[in-house]
Amino acid sequence: MHMLSTALLALRSLSAGIWVIVALVVVSFVALSFSSRERTASLEMWMFSPEHLAMYDPVLEDREAADELDLHVSLMSIAALKSRMMSGFFGGLDTADLIEVERATVGQAFMGPVDAIGFRDLTSRLRDEGLLDTFNPPSLSPWSVDGRVFGLPHDVHPVMLAYRADLVEAAGIDLQQATTWQEFFALLQPVMTDADGDGKPDRYALSMWVTQQDNIELLLMQGGGALFAADGSPTVDSARNAALLAEIVSWCAGPNRVVTDVDEFSAAGHQDRINGVAIAYLCPDWMCSVWRMHVPQIGGKMKLMPLPAFEPGGRRTSVRGGTMLGFPRTSKNFDRAWEIAMLLYNSPEIARTLYKEVDIITPVQSLWSDPVYDEPDPFFMGQAKGRMFIELAPDVPVRTSSPYNQNAVLEFRDAAVNLLNWANTNGVDEPDALREQAQQLLHIAQKNVARQMARNVFTGVE
Amino acid sequence: MSQPRFRIRILALHAFLLGLALLVLVPFTWMFIASLKSQEDFFSGMFFPPGDGAFGIAWDKLTWGNYKELFNLGFERAFLNSVFYSSTSAVFATLFAAATGYVLAKIDFRGRKFLTVLVLSALVIPPTLLIAPSYELLYRLGMLDTAWGLLLPTLSPTFGAFLFRQAVKQSVPDELLEAARIDGCSELSIFFVVVLPLVRPMIGAFMLITFLGMWNNFISPQIVLQSEAKQPLSVAIAQLRGVYRTDYGLLMAATVVSVAPVALLFLMLQKQFISGLTSGAVKG
Structure with missing residues (x-):
């Protein structure tokens, strides 16, 4: 007791600021003790x-x-x-x-x-x-x-292709005929004109870019590619992945590219959508409500169709x-x-x-x-959108649950960006000519993913 | 130098300093105004939302709604937690650091040199390196998600011990300690009655440094604390960020709530803070 009083006596010379902090200890402790928020619900x-x-x-x-x-x-x-x-x-x-x-x-x-x-x-x-x-x-x-x-x-999230039917139909094109990506891009060539004479098309066929990893992943899955095998080992550099990477990057490469980067969630991207900068979009079911809320201006101008396949008879949907x-x-x-x-x-x-x-x-x-x-949706010109998504639902690709999927997707995206740079530098935009370089870049991506996985003592891979 | 020319120089200097002060205030002003904007108006103008009111500003669009929303989200709890963690850590870390510094500076015992070197060498270990072992230790002690788990590692800072060791060496003469011992003072009494008052400037400075350190600490509470009811402001604010959508007005309101009290505290303790940092600087 004597010690305490001596200490207090000595400490009284301390400044008011220090005492404020000491007071805060007491006040906050008391306040917290009385405002305990323990879990009460069962x-x-x-x-x-x-x-x-x-x-x-x-x-x-x-x-x-x-x-x-x-x-x-x-x-x-x-x-x-x-x-x-x-x-x-x-x-x-x-x-x-x-x-x-x-x-x-x-x-x-x-x-x-x-x-x-x-x-x-x-x-x-x-x-x-x-x-x-x-x-x-x-x-x-x-x-x-x-x-x-x-x-x-909670959901299925199948993906369809949503396109500006008003622009396409005004050009006399029946886009629903397109069953493959090749046919799709060929059909839309007449719409990709350069009316303002700036040397670039005023509209592009599809909104997709190598930096959009979610869209890259869904296209990869649609084409039968996979970043992991069923046993969880990485398959980033498989021949199928390389072929798909070369195909996707060829859409973005060269002066005759057919895709453009319309941002998915920003105001600038929504304005591009209104202006019809891209004709078509990769559209999971949940994206419909994003557009309904943020870009009502395109309501009544859009139509949906199954994704064109990479090969005739191939998968017509994906998942995101x-x-x-x-x-x-x-x-x-x-x-x-x-x-x-x-x-x-x-x-x-x-x-x-x-x-x-x-x-x-x-x-x-x-x-x-x-x-x-089955109800017609006015946003999509009266199409029974729900039924269309449901018809594709059983065909959505099986996905991996690997904890390294995000790493692999980012590595794959980086390979896509590097391949595009290589393609533009070397003036190459044919998928076959890109394939070897794609394979090499994916080898690097595979090594990077494997290195990350090797750090996990439970799932280490060589 | 003549009086009018001196005054003009002083005025010019003050005008220059005022300009700099205003420059420093710009981000804080922006933050405060942004905290009064709704999500819809957030990007509508650099500072104020444009409109038909005075100075072309839509005054009616400024709202306290974000602050109300903060309290609906239970931010007062996070605020209280921050105050508790910071003040407790500041008071006890200062006390223990001062005691350690005093012992290392003035008490003769076997192994003192070794202990001092040990404390010094601990200073060179980056705190980031200690995250994983600290987590493991707290896990084994069953102290995860407890206030003690967060506070205990902060209570004996090596930096503080070394700082106080130097302060005691410079400010407390051995003769004074000898005189106290001859008068029958115990070691504990000497510490409280003689040593602490003499290192008063360092106490204020170190308390403020520790308080701010804990107030702004994000990594440790993020790792150690899991329950919402125990999280401090730094973590609660970070958790307001959404992946697909962030309410920036709300985020700015939370940041104002986080910045204002420490700014006030600094204003209260600034004299001590500055004198503590410069103590010994002019000793000959």
Whole structure:
């Protein structure tokens, strides 16, 4: 006691600023002690999409009123969700009972041995309840590791080609005839004119560029390329990938290039879309709602068609993006969480709202008979857009769940950028002439991906 | 030099300094005005949204809505956390660093030289290198996602220990310590009654440095803390950024809330801060 009083006596000579900091310790400690925000609901759900939450809210409220469902939903940014989820998994800490997570975010969670993945293995539960076959089969692939399913798919996200039908039809072209990319570009040649005489076409056939890694990846998958084998080993430098890379880059190369870079989400890109700088766009189902919201000016001028294939008879669609609902192993009430998941992911009402509000089709095949998908969409000149996407859904490519997919996609994109530079420097724009250089660049990309993977003690590759 | 010419020089100098001060204030002004803009108007003008009001500004489009939204998001909790972590770390790190510095400077014991070299050599290890081992240690101690897990590693900073060692060496004469011992003062009393008051400028300066360091610390809380209720402002602000969409007005409001208190604190402690940093600079 004497010591304390002596110390206080001596410290009284310290400045007011120092005492303010000391006071802050006491005040903040007391305030935090009294404003403790501990988890009170019996179930916790984390999600990143306000649009999804708006759809779930009415259903959850009904349920809460009916049987006292005690669920707390936390809406957070994707970055926040990723960092909290991963630190929870790494540190063995409590997370949530349900987590809705996007494909680009979930990869890291699949790193390491399958038995140590932070999400619960749902395979046997899905099989026991006869649910495994209810989902569109390829839509389970991004959430599956070694044949085990770790998440319920929220969507399918098939890709079609959306084009400015007003411009195309005014030129007397029937673009729906195009079944291959070659035919597509040939048909649109008459529209790619240089009316203003600046030496460049006023319009390009397609919006796509080597820097748009998401579009590059979807084209690669459409053409049957793959960055990883089924066992998770990298296949970046496969002959098929090299052929596709050469083909895609040839669209961008030389004075007669047929594609242009219209930004997908910026105001400048939307203005280009209105001006018809590109005739056609790679369009996953969710993109329709982005356009509806941000570029209503092109409504009633667009039409959809299946993607032209790389070869006759080839795949006419691809896939981009995706969300899953997972159940962390730390969930204390899995059965209750499962009930909520079934309510949200198997509900015809939510599936209908999902389509009506954000144009996304459900992966639950039994719900595809809903007439809402047959309704004509005025934005796309009365086409039954939902049905068109559904018809392509079973054919979307199977995707990898490799935690290194993002690395591989970026390496592939870099190879595409380098190949384009090489093509322009050497005046080469034929796919066959680009193939050898493409192969060499992909060898480098393969090495880079393998080096990253080798750092993982669980999945190291030579 | 004649009086009027001297005044003109002083005036010119002040005008120049005022210009520089205004230049420094530009980004802060921009940030504050941006925090009053809605998402729709954010890019509509460099500073103010253009409109038909006075000076061609749409005054009616400026809103406190972003600040209200911050509190709807529970930012007051993150603010309190930041205040707690920063002030606790500042007070205790200063106390422990001062005690360590005093011991290394004035107490004779076996291995003192070795310990001093050890403290010095710890200074050359980049903090980034310690992230992984610290995480592993906290994991094994079961201290992840706890306030202690964040605070404990900051409580005995090597930089602070060395700083106080130098301050004690320069400001505390051995004769004074001997006199205190002859008068029957215990070592602890000597530390509190004799040493601390003599290194007062360094206490203010170091406290401020530690407070600011913890306030702006992003990496450690991002790694150690997982629960939303425990996160400080730095992490909460970073988490406002979306992948596909970011509400910049909200982000700027959060940044204002984060910057204003430390600016105020610096104004309060600036004398100590400057005297602490320059103490010993003119000693002959």
